[in-house]
Amino acid sequence: MSMNPGGSEGRLLAVLERSWRPVALLVACFAVWWAITSTQLVPPYLVPSPGTTLGVMTEKSSYLWQHTWVTTYETVLGFVIAVVIGVLAAVVMVYSTTVEKTLYPVLLFAQVIPKIAIAPLFVVWLGFGLTPKVVVAVLIAFFPVVISMVTGLKSVDPEMLQLAATMGASPLKTFAKIRFPASLPHLFSGLKVAVTLAVTGAVVGEFVGANEGLGFVILQANGNLDTPMLFAGLLVMSLIGVVLFVLVEIAEQLMLPWHASRRGEAATTTL
Amino acid sequence: MKGNLEAERTPGAATAVAAVELDAVAVRFRAKKKEVTALRDVSLSVAPGEFVSIVGPSGCGKSTLLKLVSGLLRPSAGSVRLFGEAVGGTRHDIGYVFQRAALLEWRSARRNILLQAEMRGMPAAEAGRRADELIEMTGLTGFEDALPHELSGGMQQRVALCRALLHRPPVLLMDEPFGALDALTREQMNVELHRIWRETGTTVLLVTHSIAESVYLANRVLVMTARPGTVAEIIDVDLPGSRDYAETMSQPSFAEATGRIRDLLGAATATD
Ligand SMILES: Nc1ncnc2c1ncn2[C@@H]1O[C@H](COP(=O)(O)OP(=O)(O)OP(=O)(O)O)[C@@H](O)[C@H]1O
Ligand SMILES: [Mg+2]
Numbered sequence: 041m042s043m044n045p046g047g048s049e050g051r052l053l054a055v056l057e058r059s060w061r062p063v064a065l066l067v068a069c070f071a072v073w074w075a076i077t078s079t080q081l082v083p084p085y086l087v088p089s090p091g092t093t094l095g096v097m098t099e100k101s102s103y104l105w106q107h108t109w110v111t112t113y114e115t116v117l118g119f120v121i122a123v124v125i126g127v128l129a130a131v132v133m134v135y136s137t138t139v140e141k142t143l144y145p146v147l148l149f150a151q152v153i154p155k156i157a158i159a160p161l162f163v164v165w166l167g168f169g170l171t172p173k174v175v176v177a178v179l180i181a182f183f184p185v186v187i188s189m190v191t192g193l194k195s196v197d198p199e200m201l202q203l204a205a206t207m208g209a210s211p212l213k214t215f216a217k218i219r220f221p222a223s224l225p226h227l228f229s230g231l232k233v234a235v236t237l238a239v240t241g242a243v244v245g246e247f248v249g250a251n252e253g254l255g256f257v258i259l260q261a262n263g264n265l266d267t268p269m270l271f272a273g274l275l276v277m278s279l280i281g282v283v284l285f286v287l288v289e290i291a292e293q294l295m296l297p298w299h300a301s302r303r304g305e306a307a308t309t310t311l
Numbered sequence: 312m313k314g315n316l317e318a319e320r321t322p323g324a325a326t327a328v329a330a331v332e333l334d335a336v337a338v339r340f341r342a343k344k345k346e347v348t349a350l351r352d353v354s355l356s357v358a359p360g361e362f363v364s365i366v367g368p369s370g371c372g373k374s375t376l377l378k379l380v381s382g383l384l385r386p387s388a389g390s391v392r393l394f395g396e397a398v399g400g401t402r403h404d405i406g407y408v409f410q411r412a413a414l415l416e417w418r419s420a421r422r423n424i425l426l427q428a429e430m431r432g433m434p435a436a437e438a439g440r441r442a443d444e445l446i447e448m449t450g451l452t453g454f455e456d457a458l459p460h461e462l463s464g465g466m467q468q469r470v471a472l473c474r475a476l477l478h479r480p481p482v483l484l485m486d487e488p489f490g491a492l493d494a495l496t497r498e499q500m501n502v503e504l505h506r507i508w509r510e511t512g513t514t515v516l517l518v519t520h521s522i523a524e525s526v527y528l529a530n531r532v533l534v535m536t537a538r539p540g541t542v543a544e545i546i547d548v549d550l551p552g553s554r555d556y557a558e559t560m561s562q563p564s565f566a567e568a569t570g571r572i573r574d575l576l577g578a579a580t581a582t583d
Contacts, residue, residue, distance in 0.1 A: 199413045202383050207430035208403035217429065221417055298417040298458050 088268040093275065096268040103257075108276050110253040114170060114242035115280065118177020119235050125178070126185025126234075127227070131215075133186075134193040151183040156244055163249035173245030173253065180241035181234040188230020192223025225299045228292040235288050239281040254280075328395040330482055330514040331357040331380055336389035338375050348539035349375045353389075355533060355542070359481070362508055362515045364525035366572060367535030367543075373518040375540070377484045380516060381405050393482065402482075403431070406475030406513075410487040412467035414459040420470045421446065421455040427477040438477065445473040448510070449503060465496040472504070476511065485517045489524065501527055502556050509553060522576075526550075526568045527559050534575045543575045 070090055076082055077089035084092070097104060129147075133140040155176055162172035196219050204214045246255025254277045261269035292299075338350040349372040357363050365373050378384035379391050382401040391398040393405075414423045421442055428438030446452055449469040459467055468488055475483060489497045501524055508515055508528070519525050525532045526548055534543040549564040559565055 197411075197413055199409045199411065200415070202378075203407055203409070203413055204430060205383060205401045206381055206403060206405055206407050207427055208401075209430035213430055217426065218415065221415070296417070298460070 085265065085267060088271055092268045093271045097272045097275070100269070100272070104272060104276055107252055107254050107257045107273075108280065111239070111242050111246065111255070111277065112280055112284075114173040114245065114253065115177055115235075115238045115284065117170075118174045118241055119181050119238040119284070121174065122178045122181035122234055122238065123185055123231065126182050126230075127189050130186050130189030130193060133190055147183065147186060150179060155180050155241060156247075159244050159248040162245070168249050168251065172248075173242050173250065176245035177238045177241030180244075181238040184230040184233040184237065185227070186230075188226045188228075188233075189223060192226030193219055195226065196222045224296055228288065228296065231288050231292075232285055235284045236281045239277060239284065243277060328359075329356045329392070330359040330361065330394060331355070331516065332390075332392040332395075333376075333379070334390045334392075336379060336386045336391060338372065338379065338384065339387045350379075350386075351539040351541050353535075353540065353542055355545070357514055357516065359394075359514055360512045361531070362517070362529045364529035364532045365516065365518045365535065366520070366522060366525045366532060366576065367540060368537040368576065369520075370538050371535045372538070372540030373535065374486050377407075377486050377516060377518060380482070381407060381484055404481055406478070406480035406483045408468075408471050408475045408483070408485040408488040410490045412459070412464075412471040414467055414470055416459050419456045419458060420451060420462060420466070423459065423470050424473045424477055427474050431478060433478065441477055441479075442473065445476055448507060449473055463496075465492050465500060468492065468500065469503075472507070476507070476513070479511070479513075481514060483513045483515045485515065487518050487520060490520060497521070497524070498556060504528060505554060522569045522572050523560070525572065526565055527554065527556065532568065532572060534572055544571075546571055 073087075074090050077084060077087055088096075129143065133143055159172070159176050162175050166172040166175065200218055200222075201214065204218055209217075242253070243255040243258075246253040247259060250256045254273050258270055258273040258277075261267070261273060333353055333355045336350060336353045337348065340347045340349055353372075353376065355363070365376060367373055375384065379386055380393070380398070380402075382391075382398040393402060415426065418426065424442045424445065425438055427433075428435070428442070446455055449472060451466060451469055451473065454462060454466060457466075459470070462470065468491075472488065475485075489500050492500060505528055515528075517525070517528060527550075529548055531548060532546045534546060535541065536543045546568055548568050550559060550562060
């Protein structure tokens with residue numbers, strides 16, 4: 041760290057500069073929460089105080105950890121599968137209008153079906169194990185991936201493609217060197233939506249039939265009128281979403297330094 | 312293919328066959344049931360090593376004309392030939408520069424130039440040497456590793472020019488390459504392009520909206536009429552082969568040519 045003070049300190053400052061506002065908002069939310077519960081506006085069996093909730097979280101930490109891992113595993117697996125299938129589907133759709141015309145309505149249909157409504161069906165088909173949760177996560181995360189990737193692949197500068205044609209570039213080279221990298225900024229905005237949706241998908245899958253995972257924890261807590269545990273489950277679930285989101289953002293900055301840096305530049309000039 | 316390109320560039324064969332030949336070319340577009348005639352009865356013959364500028368009112372089909380020569384677009388009537396060979400599909404023996412530099416924003420200047428080589432599967436060592444040569448020739452030295460957004464508009468256009476020249480194309484097509492530049496940078500780029508053209512001996516077709524630019528750079532200027540685009544006149548520029556910018560501007564023949572073009576363009580827009 042001290043070897044390169046300018047660089048690391050500069051980066052730290054940038055992170056602080058970016059994160060102090062959301063952190064402040066979060067603190068404010070906790071303050072309001074604390075105020076509401078401490079003034080007894082709402083009875084504690086409906087809304088537990090932050091203190092009680094955090095108390096439960098530390099007290100039952102190993103129990104929570106165990107179920108958090110289950111949900112995280114389902115989410116990440118679902119997300120990764122959704123990305124692979126989504127990107128492949130987008131590529132095929134962009135290169136073949138026939139496939140696009142056939143697949144688009146199907147995709148749209150799959151998207152508009154309420155996942156909660158079909159989740160029980162997956163339990164019937166696939167049992168109580170890991171699979172139905174992953175399937176729901178994939179279903180829910182898949183759509184933003186396809187849409188963003190299709191948009192990305194289609195938004196390539198047509199002149200760039202004409203240029204590639206005059207270079208005698210093969211379709212594969214044009215894809216690898218121009219179309220795919222050019223679509224990445226779009227894809228990443230879709231990935232950020234998808235990863236948070238995948239958490240929802242996994243939990244929905246757990247709601248309809250599971251004996252582990254945060255969805256199970258929340259249902260159990262609900263059944264026992266254990267609101268502190270319910271709140272703890274909700275908090276951890278949100279944390280999974282936030283952490284995964286941040287991981288995708290970090291991946292984005294590592295893979296697209298050219299793009300992220302420009303956004304940074306734009307931000308400083310408009311502020 | 313490559314060997315025969317080299318042969319065609321040798322001066323001996325220069326007068327034998329035209330580098331670019333358009334014969335009674337027409338282009339019609341179908342857009343929303345309406346048929347638009349972009350070009351009508353355009354004929355032009357460009358000798359190897361010649362520099363021809365193309366000027367005309369907006370929408371008269373200048374870009375369309377370059378697309379025809381490159382084979383990106385097929386004519387509705389008439390024929391297009393490159394070195395005597397009918398243009399069937401997209402030609403690979405050309406260099407293309409667009410109005411916007413069209414650079415890949417994730418690639419450095421040098422790697423943007425080398426895209427040409429990668430796409431063509433040119434030997435890396437040879438391509439690298441050629442890229443360095445062009446970088447030096449266009450004054451990009453020191454900016455090889457800069458990303459496009461770190462470059463000025465003029466530098467971006469230089470990168471696009473280097474990319475178009477990397478494979479030593481016998482024909483260079485330029486579609487308003489300096490349109491987005493400020494007047495001073497544009498003059499510098501004109502001087503540079505003139506020097507590069509003199510050094511490489513490439514056949515150039517340049518579309519431009521600047522009358523001064525068109526005359527300073529070219530052996531001949533093709534003036535087009537408003538839509539549907541036809542040839543209003545092809546003007547011979549009576550200026551020496553190697554041209555100094557300021558000196559050229561003060562030449563009587565320069566004033567004569569620009570005046571003539573201005574008259575023709577005035578007439579073209581008046582009938583529009
Ligand atoms: N793909 C297309 N489909 C339909 N019409 C087209 C197409 N491309 C060009 N045109 C029409 O053909 C005409 C000539 O277009 P072109 O782009 O060649 O003009 P231009 O001389 O380059 O104009 P500018 O100076 O504004 O660039 C225009 O009227 C344009 O609307
Ligand atoms: Mg044009």
